[in-house]
Amino acid sequence: IPDATGSNAIINTRLALSRMVDDASIEGTMWLEVGKRARKGQLYQIAQHSLAQADVSLSKCWTTELFDNSTVSTLTRDSMSKLKLQFAKLKHAIGESTTALKIIEDEIPTKIFQMNDSELQSFFSNRSSESEEVIGRRILQATEWIVCGGLRGVAEIKNRYQTVLKLLPNWERGKQGVCDFETDSSITHSLLYLSFTSTLPFRQV
Numbered sequence: 001i002p003d004a005t006g007s008n009a010i011i012n013t014r015l016a017l018s019r020m021v022d023d024a025s026i027e028g029t030m031w032l033e034v035g036k037r038a039r040k041g042q043l044y045q046i047a048q049h050s051l052a053q054a055d056v057s058l059s060k061c062w063t064t065e066l067f068d069n070s071t072v073s074t075l076t077r078d079s080m081s082k083l084k085l086q087f088a089k090l091k092h093a094i095g096e097s098t099t100a101l102k103i104i105e106d107e108i109p110t111k112i113f114q115m116n117d118s119e120l121q122s123f124f125s126n127r128s129s130e131s132e133e134v135i136g137r138r139i140l141q142a143t144e145w146i147v148c149g150g151l152r153g154v155a156e157i158k159n160r161y162q163t164v165l166k167l168l169p170n171w172e173r174g175k176q177g178v179c180d181f182e183t184d185s186s187i188t189h190s191l192l193y194l195s196f197t198s199t200l201p202f203r204q205v
Helices: 008-020 024-040 044-069 074-093 097-105 110-114 117-125 132-149 154-167 172-183 185-197
Strands: none
Touching: 024 044, 024 074, 044 074, 074 097, 074 132, 097 132, 110 154, 117 154, 132 154
16 A cells, blocks of 8 residues: 555554454455545545445445344444545545535435434434434534535524534534634625525526
8 A cells, every 4th residue: 555644554564464354344444544544645546446445345344244233333334434424525635526515415414403402412322323423523524615615504504513513512623613614704704695695586687
């Protein structure tokens, strides 16, 4: 594996060990890490290949767990969710921003934005899929792209940031996102303008 960050030898060793013990979960996690580092190093072809390998390994793990236990572990679910996020970030990095946003938005349960704290707690305690961290990170990334593209109104964006803080109240990146949004008047004014103009009747010129 080409080195994106100076630690390829360690990752290569771990991958070899995971294959020796036939552990698809570890192998998938390692490929996911390689893909993430390659993307950050702008080695996009390597990132694409690595994430595809991670998909193969984690899909195998998913199928095996379903067959053996009739359920999928939280670790495997979260790993698959992180994989989708990395795929989306890769798409965004190579200029396919619409596809990137759709990959993330399709995985966000829309009703989550209308829940209060107790409803959120009940929602996550009663479901056996993704964790608060995974969904919170997904919402924040999608919201940051939405803000940059001026795709939604101010009220909706504030609600999305507030949802992130409800899910991950101690996450510094989430707090920083809210702070940046509230203090960047140029973004706020642009969004207010877009919200206003979107309510105007269409006029043909």
